Amino acid sequence: MSLNKVGLSGLIDQYDALFCDVWGVLHNGVAGHKTAIAALREAKAMGKAVVLVTNAPRPSREIAAEITNLGVTADIYDAIVTSGDATRDLIRPFEGQTLYRLGPDSDSALFDGIDVHFGSLEEAKAIMCTDLEYGRTPEDYVDDAIDWRERGLPFICANPDKVVEVGDELIYCGGALADVYEQAGGEVRLAGKPYAPIYQRATRLAAEKLGTDPAPKRTLAIGDSVRTDATGAAQMGYDFLFISGSIHAQEFGDVENPDPEMITNLVKQSAANTVGFAPRLYW
CATH class of the missing domain: 3.40.50.1000 (HAD superfamily/HAD-like)
Known part of the structure; x- marks a missing residue:
């Protein structure tokens, strides 16, 4: 029915x-x-x-x-x-450490009161993704994802959505990149829906x-x-x-x-x- x-x-x-x-x-x-x-x-x-x-x-x-x-x-x-x-609870175990950050500066309030630092992949203990970098699609990150996996970096994704409606257009979100990393064999951590x-x-x-x-x-x-x-x-x-x-x-x-x-x-x-x-x- x-x-x-x-x-x-x-x-x-x-x-x-x-x-x-x-x-x-x-x-x-x-x-x-x-x-x-x-x-x-x-x-x-x-x-x-x-x-x-x-x-x-x-x-x-x-x-x-x-x-x-x-x-x-x-x-x-x-x-x-x-x-x-909900994702703040996934970030707290990395206090005092360095994360590699992906996403706009407008998402910075996510880290208020949590003592984490942002730096290069060489220093990072995890990837912290709020959303894709401007102008890039999930496919643009395929080679990056292999590199992250080889470094053994967990991928914390603050936005599990794959796409969002903006007016009449669909825009990629962090969840689409989390899928790319998971398909590359990387570890993904999420707390949202x-x-x-x-x-x-x-x-x-x-x-x-x-x-x-x-x-x-x-x-x-x-x-x-x-x-x-x-x-x-x-x-x-x-x-x-x-x-x-x-x-x-x-x-x-x-x-x-x-x-x-x-x-x-x-x-x-x-x-x-x-x-x-x-x-x-x-x-």
């Missing part, structure tokens, strides 16, 4: 907590999605714990400021947890609102990525609502009226208990 298109109002009574993706669900990097923002506002007003769970490689305080400018204001959610927040540490943080934040940890079956994960959001939901035992009009949109035909069977066939690969889909989240 194919999945059905559904709004959040048709599901909300089954859940105490919503773990909602940000980029691709609430905004596209250029503007906020008004129906999605309105849907979370309704859920929060009903007393549901609304936690934004994003693979952004920066601390949550920076993401809060960034998304406010896109219309995703603090009144629609209770807390934010980022891959950057679909891995447990980021969801464990989200659960603790939801409990601050609810007074107790939400049960997995009373938690709805909302996201646009099969690889991270759907797989993470499956691994944690959450139900999943798939947002089809983002990074996978071109795979389903008409963006506003996607083929339900094609969506079903893609999402079922994650083994998530998917309760429906929507081109954009709506109430």
Whole structure:
């Protein structure tokens, strides 16, 4: 049976907590999605714990400021947890040591309060990747990845996403480079979606609102990525609502009226208990 298109109002009574993706669900990097923002506002007003769970490689305080400018204001959610927040726990064992860094200077807040240094590959004890260097694709790093592997350097990736939607364009993220390194035989370390540490943080934040940890079956994960959001939901035992009009949109035909069977066939690969889909989240 194919999945059905559904709004959040048709599901909300089954859940105490919503773990909602940000980029691709609430905004596209250029503007906020008004129906999605309105849907979370309704859920929060009903007393549901609304936690934004994003693979952004920066601390949550920076993401809060960034998304406010896109219309995703603090009144629609209770807390934010980022891959950057969870990744800090992977960086701390390297305090006092040197890392080889990949990614823009704008991600520097990830390292606040952690005593690590950045230097050459010859000095480094690990590769620290927030995202790809400007203008490079994952394929550009194939030879680099072999060199890193031969040096025995673990690869810490603060953003497990492979691509992200920026307006109408898809841009490569750190997870795409992590795949290249893993294929080269290197060791990859991640804490964001679909891995447990980021969801464990989200659960603790939801409990601050609810007074107790939400049960997995009373938690709805909302996201646009099969690889991270759907797989993470499956691994944690959450139900999943798939947002089809983002990074996978071109795979389903008409963006506003996607083929339900094609969506079903893609999402079922994650083994998530998917309760429906929507081109954009709506109430």
